[in-house]
Amino acid sequence: MTERNDTVHYDGPSGGWGSLRGITRVFGAEWTTPAATETLASQNKPEGFMCVSCAWAKPANYHAFEFCENGAKATLWELTTRRCTPEFFAKHTLTELRTWSDYDLEQEGRLTHPMRHDKDSDRYVPCSWEEAFAGIGAELKALDPKSVIFYASGRASLETSYMYALFARLYGNNNLPDSSNMCHETTSVALKKSIGASVGTVVFDDLAKCDAMFFFGQNTGSNSPRFLHPLQEAAKRGVKIITFNPVREKGLESFTNPQSPVEMLTGDETRISTQYHQVRPGGDIAVLLGLCKHVFAADDAAKAQGRRVLDTAFLEQHTSGLAEFEARVRATAWDDIEKESGLPRADIEAAAQVYVEAERVIGVYGMGLTQHVHGSDNVAMFVNLLLLKGNIGREGTGISPVRGHSNVQGQRTVGISEKPELVPLDKLAEQFGFEPPRDKGMNTVEACEGVLDGRVKSFIGLGGNFIRAIPETERLEAAWRDLRLTVQVATKLNRSHLVNGQVAYLLPCLGRTEDDVQATGSQAVSMEDTFSCIHGSQGRRTPASEHLLSEPAIVAGLAKATLPPNPKVEWDRWVGDYALVRDLIAETYSDEFHDFNERMWTPGGFYRGNSARDRVWKTESGKADFTVPEGLNASGIEDDEGRYRLITMRSNDQFNTTIYGYSDRLRGIEGRRDVLLINPGEMRRRGFREGQTVSLVTDAGDNVHREVRGLKVTPFDLPDGCLGGYYPEMNPLVPLQHHDGASKTPAYKAVPVRIVA
Ligand SMILES: Nc1nc2c(c(=O)[nH]1)N[C@H]1C(S)=C(S)[C@@H](COP(=O)(O)OP(=O)(O)OC[C@H]3O[C@@H](n4cnc5c(=O)[nH]c(N)nc54)[C@H](O)[C@@H]3O)O[C@H]1N2
Ligand SMILES: Nc1nc2c(c(=O)[nH]1)N[C@H]1C(S)=C(S)[C@@H](COP(=O)(O)OP(=O)(O)OC[C@H]3O[C@@H](n4cnc5c(=O)[nH]c(N)nc54)[C@H](O)[C@@H]3O)O[C@H]1N2
Ligand SMILES: [Mo]
Numbered sequence: 001m002t003e004r005n006d007t008v009h010y011d012g013p014s015g016g017w018g019s020l021r022g023i024t025r026v027f028g029a030e031w032t033t034p035a036a037t038e039t040l041a042s043q044n045k046p047e048g049f050m051c052v053s054c055a056w057a058k059p060a061n062y063h064a065f066e067f068c069e070n071g072a073k074a075t076l077w078e079l080t081t082r083r084c085t086p087e088f089f090a091k092h093t094l095t096e097l098r099t100w101s102d103y104d105l106e107q108e109g110r111l112t113h114p115m116r117h118d119k120d121s122d123r124y125v126p127c128s129w130e131e132a133f134a135g136i137g138a139e140l141k142a143l144d145p146k147s148v149i150f151y152a153s154g155r156a157s158l159e160t161s162y163m164y165a166l167f168a169r170l171y172g173n174n175n176l177p178d179s180s181n182m183c184h185e186t187t188s189v190a191l192k193k194s195i196g197a198s199v200g201t202v203v204f205d206d207l208a209k210c211d212a213m214f215f216f217g218q219n220t221g222s223n224s225p226r227f228l229h230p231l232q233e234a235a236k237r238g239v240k241i242i243t244f245n246p247v248r249e250k251g252l253e254s255f256t257n258p259q260s261p262v263e264m265l266t267g268d269e270t271r272i273s274t275q276y277h278q279v280r281p282g283g284d285i286a287v288l289l290g291l292c293k294h295v296f297a298a299d300d301a302a303k304a305q306g307r308r309v310l311d312t313a314f315l316e317q318h319t320s321g322l323a324e325f326e327a328r329v330r331a332t333a334w335d336d337i338e339k340e341s342g343l344p345r346a347d348i349e350a351a352a353q354v355y356v357e358a359e360r361v362i363g364v365y366g367m368g369l370t371q372h373v374h375g376s377d378n379v380a381m382f383v384n385l386l387l388l389k390g391n392i393g394r395e396g397t398g399i400s401p402v403r404g405h406s407n408v409q410g411q412r413t414v415g416i417s418e419k420p421e422l423v424p425l426d427k428l429a430e431q432f433g434f435e436p437p438r439d440k441g442m443n444t445v446e447a448c449e450g451v452l453d454g455r456v457k458s459f460i461g462l463g464g465n466f467i468r469a470i471p472e473t474e475r476l477e478a479a480w481r482d483l484r485l486t487v488q489v490a491t492k493l494n495r496s497h498l499v500n501g502q503v504a505y506l507l508p509c510l511g512r513t514e515d516d517v518q519a520t521g522s523q524a525v526s527m528e529d530t531f532s533c534i535h536g537s538q539g540r541r542t543p544a545s546e547h548l549l550s551e552p553a554i555v556a557g558l559a560k561a562t563l564p565p566n567p568k569v570e571w572d573r574w575v576g577d578y579a580l581v582r583d584l585i586a587e588t589y590s591d592e593f594h595d596f597n598e599r600m601w602t603p604g605g606f607y608r609g610n611s612a613r614d615r616v617w618k619t620e621s622g623k624a625d626f627t628v629p630e631g632l633n634a635s636g637i638e639d640d641e642g643r644y645r646l647i648t649m650r651s652n653d654q655f656n657t658t659i660y661g662y663s664d665r666l667r668g669i670e671g672r673r674d675v676l677l678i679n680p681g682e683m684r685r686r687g688f689r690e691g692q693t694v695s696l697v698t699d700a701g702d703n704v705h706r707e708v709r710g711l712k713v714t715p716f717d718l719p720d721g722c723l724g725g726y727y728p729e730m731n732p733l734v735p736l737q738h739h740d741g742a743s744k745t746p747a748y749k750a751v752p753v754r755i756v757a
Helices: 016-032 034-041 069-079 086-091 102-107 129-142 158-171 185-195 204-208 225-236 261-266 284-304 312-318 322-331 334-341 345-357 375-388 408-413 425-432 444-453 473-480 551-562 571-576 578-588 680-686
Strands: 115-118 123-126 148-152 212-216 240-244 254-256 275-277 361-365 398-401 458-462 485-490 503-508 525-528 533-537 644-649 675-678 693-698 707-715 722-726 751-756
Touching: 016 069, 016 261, 034 069, 069 225, 086 123, 115 129, 129 485, 129 503, 129 551, 148 158, 148 444, 158 408, 158 425, 158 525, 158 551, 158 578, 185 375, 185 398, 204 225, 212 345, 212 375, 225 240, 225 254, 240 345, 275 345, 284 322, 284 334, 284 345, 284 375, 312 375, 334 345, 361 375, 375 398, 408 525, 425 578, 444 473, 458 551, 485 551, 551 571, 571 578, 675 680, 680 707
Parallel strands: 148 458, 212 240, 212 361, 240 275, 361 398, 458 485, 485 503, 644 722, 675 707
Antiparallel strands: 115 123, 115 503, 525 533, 644 751, 675 722, 693 707, 693 751
């Protein structure tokens, strides 16, 4: 293993004073003003607003400050006093703005006016909302509905999302890709297939009841820091936490609670992971199979003494496919497992022994499992492991994909899906008196393919920064200009607003922290967290500009300008009172959302249930299915001299493509993002010096040249044969066809590259 002193790293704990300094560094003293602290104090609490950052749970027994370093950054980012006005756009052409960094673009602050792209002057010019809606409506009416994409980025509320999906279907398509197509789509597909539920089975209370947690490829300290509190409590309770991650992420090593005065003053750190294994990227199928192999071996040994390790009653009653899976595991050699995982057998066995001894185990994972060519097999293998000892559908156990955007899971729940079979179309037909389209729509990768081959003519973005988040940046940016119409609904300026179709509009919306006043008064909205709990959210801040509309109002405005009138579709009434939209959701999804308006303020949210948690398996076999993986290598990349697996990473100072700053504090990388992380041994073998500038080129064997230049070689503790670089800067290197087979989630966590000096 690499000597830490040879590498760039961070010595402090996650949390601690560093997290408070982190907020201050980005926002200066602005964050401690009474207005800001008042808003932060109501974050993630009943009657307050739900954080705009990640989808982590909002517990009923909340802390005084139920927010974290990065949640505070996300809130303050929306509350900024800076404004990106028509005067700004008058000064800068889009050609010029395309040379700006992601950071500088969003630094201009909140968008204030609806804008239309004027091609002649190459600028955005202000336009009225009426003009924007009429112009977009006229374009959409002239287009073939199948050629239009309705993207959503995972933030918009359940109310907005329901209206948006209805708009797309009334218009005539299921082209509703979501950011989850780049994220946990792998989960939706693999969990649905294996356990019949497309989301995680764990709830908040389970965290306090488990004896062990297995963590695969999820970076808690940066991406869901409020999870550090229950993790710290678990660690103190003696729960064994076993982590598999190529990077030694600080939040999974140790934590000082910034909200505990005692810990802050004494510098008391809690160690989080009891074992930390630096698996090679794409090595998880091999690890998980190795864990299962040891479980079978331990069961063999126990049998000899008249005991069992496997939960045989559960396996018999609830699962199918065990025999075939077991045969594959027994037939796989430890040599192959060691080679593919990059880990010694003894390490995998030590981890597996914890699994064998624990009565209640929770499996947690993130993008390290989902964003691979065989990501679905990664997830299915995790399920296999948990099934062996009945660790699904029992208190204190379960599988827990940690979801990304604050309402990404909820958007899928209320109909934002390109898969018609996941949406109650008959119910919608009855409610709104129309014939919904029944053909499959395009997901993110398919939408990109459609842009490249000309099938797609228009893109509507409900939030997000699509062009920056997707793979294959250069070819797609070029093809984007051939689109007829692009429309972006957003709070802040980003690159997706600068790469436009022939007709383009930029529509600014209210943020979730802001007071949303409609005909019947201030409106609340709702979201679903990672544990399938639904929460109300009430914004109270004065809107950033008097010209902003709410997202529901924008969706309604677009729909009214595009669609023929329908007496059952009352856009204006719905916008006047969002409770009516919640009634519609309750009608469409009556099992999960009955009494929605009454229940939305339940402390901790109301749980919409999960069949797999109740051991009801809505799968083809009616049981929980074991999956035999295709192979051991999840990356789909063959090893070759000079070919590396590039991990694209998030820093601690960004939310996806929103870059708050240049400090990746928890990894000790400061002041820059144009780094190439590589371990010192690889550096020496290749003859690279620290700080040397190199390029990366993609090695996908498809004769397309993809290159990112100007990267500074930085020694970092990573396994051999892999490299690290930041998302989204590395996205030009990701081939569009490099994605999970079953779900088409881009394989951002192992991109085949070569280094060019
Ligand atoms: N502050 C902040 N919070 C966020 C976000 C953000 O950008 N910033 N993004 C939000 C969104 S949309 C999402 S989806 C989540 C993302 O949150 P995560 O799921 O944590 O995603 P990443 O940070 O991309 O990568 C997760 C981890 O996977 C590891 N990894 C990479 N390759 C492999 C592998 O092959 N095997 C294993 N076992 N591990 C691997 C990486 O080292 C990293 O620690 O966070 C959400 N929350
Ligand atoms: N290489 C690589 N690529 C990746 C990933 C990776 O790990 N590696 N991760 C993938 C993942 S997990 C995801 S989820 C995607 C993220 O892809 P997206 O969700 O498309 O991107 P974001 O960066 O979250 O979008 C940021 C923008 O959202 C807008 N915004 C913020 N708040 C609001 C709001 O309340 N309403 C509206 N309408 N707009 C708002 C702002 O204008 C801001 O600029 O990226 C994917 N791309
Ligand atoms: Mo995500």
